[in-house]
Amino acid sequence: MINLKAVYVLWLREMKRFMRAKSRSIGLIAMPLFFLVFLGFGLNNMPIPGLSKEVDYITFLVPGIIGMSMLFSSMFAGISVLWDREFGFLKEIMIAPVNRVSIVIGRIAGGTTTALIQGIMVLVISFFIGFNLISILSFLLAVLFMILIAVTFIGLGLIFASKMRDMQGFSLIMNFVIFPLFFLSGALFPLENLPLWVRYISFIDPLTYGVDGLRGALIGVSVFPLAFNLIVLLGFSLLMVLLGTYFFEKSEYI
Amino acid sequence: MNAIEIEGLTKKFNGFTAVDNISFFVEEGELFGLLGPNGAGKTTTINMLSTILAPTSGKAVVAGFNVLKNRNDVRRSIGIVFQEPALDGKLSGKENLEFHAMMYGMKKDEFKKRINEVLELVELTDKAGLLVEKYSGGMKRRLEIARGLIHRPKVLFLDEPTLGLDTQTRRHVWDYIKKLNKEGNVTIILTTHYMDEADYLCDRIAIIDKGKIVALDKPKQLKDLLGGDIVSLEVNQDCKAFILELNKLKWIKALKQHNCFIDLTLEKGEKRIPELIAFAQKLSVKIDSVSLRKPSLEDVFLHFTGKTIREEEAGIKERNKQFVHGRMRA
Numbered sequence: 070m071i072n073l074k075a076v077y078v079l080w081l082r083e084m085k086r087f088m089r090a091k092s093r094s095i096g097l098i099a100m101p102l103f104f105l106v107f108l109g110f111g112l113n114n115m116p117i118p119g120l121s122k123e124v125d126y127i128t129f130l131v132p133g134i135i136g137m138s139m140l141f142s143s144m145f146a147g148i149s150v151l152w153d154r155e156f157g158f159l160k161e162i163m164i165a166p167v168n169r170v171s172i173v174i175g176r177i178a179g180g181t182t183t184a185l186i187q188g189i190m191v192l193v194i195s196f197f198i199g200f201n202l203i204s205i206l207s208f209l210l211a212v213l214f215m216i217l218i219a220v221t222f223i224g225l226g227l228i229f230a231s232k233m234r235d236m237q238g239f240s241l242i243m244n245f246v247i248f249p250l251f252f253l254s255g256a257l258f259p260l261e262n263l264p265l266w267v268r269y270i271s272f273i274d275p276l277t278y279g280v281d282g283l284r285g286a287l288i289g290v291s292v293f294p295l296a297f298n299l300i301v302l303l304g305f306s307l308l309m310v311l312l313g314t315y316f317f318e319k320s321e322y323i
Numbered sequence: 324m325n326a327i328e329i330e331g332l333t334k335k336f337n338g339f340t341a342v343d344n345i346s347f348f349v350e351e352g353e354l355f356g357l358l359g360p361n362g363a364g365k366t367t368t369i370n371m372l373s374t375i376l377a378p379t380s381g382k383a384v385v386a387g388f389n390v391l392k393n394r395n396d397v398r399r400s401i402g403i404v405f406q407e408p409a410l411d412g413k414l415s416g417k418e419n420l421e422f423h424a425m426m427y428g429m430k431k432d433e434f435k436k437r438i439n440e441v442l443e444l445v446e447l448t449d450k451a452g453l454l455v456e457k458y459s460g461g462m463k464r465r466l467e468i469a470r471g472l473i474h475r476p477k478v479l480f481l482d483e484p485t486l487g488l489d490t491q492t493r494r495h496v497w498d499y500i501k502k503l504n505k506e507g508n509v510t511i512i513l514t515t516h517y518m519d520e521a522d523y524l525c526d527r528i529a530i531i532d533k534g535k536i537v538a539l540d541k542p543k544q545l546k547d548l549l550g551g552d553i554v555s556l557e558v559n560q561d562c563k564a565f566i567l568e569l570n571k572l573k574w575i576k577a578l579k580q581h582n583c584f585i586d587l588t589l590e591k592g593e594k595r596i597p598e599l600i601a602f603a604q605k606l607s608v609k610i611d612s613v614s615l616r617k618p619s620l621e622d623v624f625l626h627f628t629g630k631t632i633r634e635e636e637a638g639i640k641e642r643n644k645q646f647v648h649g650r651m652r653a
Contacts (some may be wrong), residue, residue, distance in 0.1 A: 075428075078422055082422055085414060086411075090413065153411075158409055161411075161423070163375070164374070164403060165426035166399045166426075
């Protein structure tokens with residue numbers, strides 16, 4: 070059913086493109102770092118409502134910013150199918166004797182790897198501003214959450230890409246999808262003090278569980294139990310892969 | 324066995340019929356051309372044959388496989404070069420070819436040799452390591468042709484293979500196509516709106532206009548249909564009376580008026596020109612210019628559609644504009 074060779078070659082292509090487009094990777098990682106440094110130092114000594122006394126703001130912020138980096142690069146990786154469409158390469162992919170599931174999985178594999186590299190880069194840089202890891206196990210757990218976040222949002226990106234004709238709609242998605250997902254996830258501040266209706270919306274944001282899971286894994290403080298976050302996020306990622314494949318297959322524009 | 328068999332193939336887009344009930348077959352090893360103006364339905368036909376588009380109705384069998392029921396078998400048996408480039412500019416020429424080979428499930432030792440072969444064929448061996456975004460238009464075309472051949476397809480589709488190439492490169496590409504067809508024993512179907520291209524390359528040509536096939540034969544037979552040379556007279560005045568008189572001449576086989584040009588079909592054109600001029604003088608009709616040409620496919624097209632291919636294209640553009648406007652309003 071799944072053509073592993075096709076998955077591998079699609080992944081390989083993403084890796085080659087990633088290595089060659091350094092400006093893209095630097096661009097994608099720059100914004101999370103600015104958020105981390107400016108917000109982190111700017112608000113570090115401020116009393117943040119809802120933040121427990123044992124955790125300083127930078128420590129609280131690092132998992133959120135890793136989640137942000139994963140969200141942005143994953144959505145971008147999903148929507149970047151549109152570049153292939155614009156440059157005609159999508160035709161070359163679609164005309165090959167490979168089923169659509171394999172194509173979607175290949176793209177997710179490639180996008181997840183590049184997003185993961187960026188997320189880990191953010192983590193490594195955060196060590197320099199005073200962030201500390203609890204243990205290797207906590208790092209591995211964080212990687213697992215990062216992968217699930219990536220799969221979820223690449224799938225979501227593919228859904229949007231299948232409905233769009235070109236890259237022009239990307240800024241719209243940036244403003245009306247990516248930023249709301251980011252702000253509602255609790256990446257920058259605890260959600261406990263927000264009005265109830267906002268909290269309800271945050272419950273349907275997959276990134277909420279991603280960021281909370283990352284916090285649980287990296288700093289040992291989370292709103293939901295770790296296993297709960299893991300299961301919910303796993304559900305979201307499966308759903309998005311299925312929907313992404315469905316919409317990708319139905320897409321009329323090649 | 325026939326490489327392609329099509330029966331009643333039709334494709335409609337929102338009520339607009341792009342391909343209208345066409346039927347034909349292509350023999351194995353043939354170099355077959357679909358000739359027609361832009362927008363006539365050539366690309367839509369190719370897209371249906373290569374499983375990119377599903378036909379609205381009708382049947383098509385490519386290399387023995389039904390395009391609807393055995394899509395993957397069809398895909399494995401065909402190569403295709405699209406009208407617009409379909410390459411990854413951030414990969415090198417060779418990497419583009421390797422990507423293709425692996426997508427088609429070839430083994431490494433098998434495709435390594437094959438890629439060198441096809442690179443050799445299109446003379447890109449020394450540019451193989453260069454990123455494709457640095458290639459010229461002609462090089463991209465050649466690379467795409469090479470790519471279409473890697474998995475040894477039985478049928479190769481070329482959609483406007485020389486569109487936008489300069490004359491010299493066009494000649495080159497023509498030579499590759501001929502060589503491939505003869506030496507590689509690949510059945511080739513190409514679309515073009517260049518008359519000379521179809522004439523030079525194709526064993527048989529289907530002339531397609533507004534989604535319908537209006538004529539299908541060998542280029543020579545198509546031209547012979549017109550029955551002789553064409554003498555074109557330019558008359559910048561009301562010429563109704565003159566045409567009436569011309570129609571009385573027995574040796575004129577056909578007469579077509581086309582703006583201020585009158586095209587006459589007749590045998591031994593060069594001998595008849597003096598006679599025609601004398602005839603016009605007698606009627607005191609002033610002839611501005613005279614030209615003689617051996618019939619070309621352009622004349623065949625004109626003969627069957629009543630329009631030159633350029634006019635037809637202009638008309639289609641106009642129609643598409645209205646079509647788009649209509650859709651936007653709807």
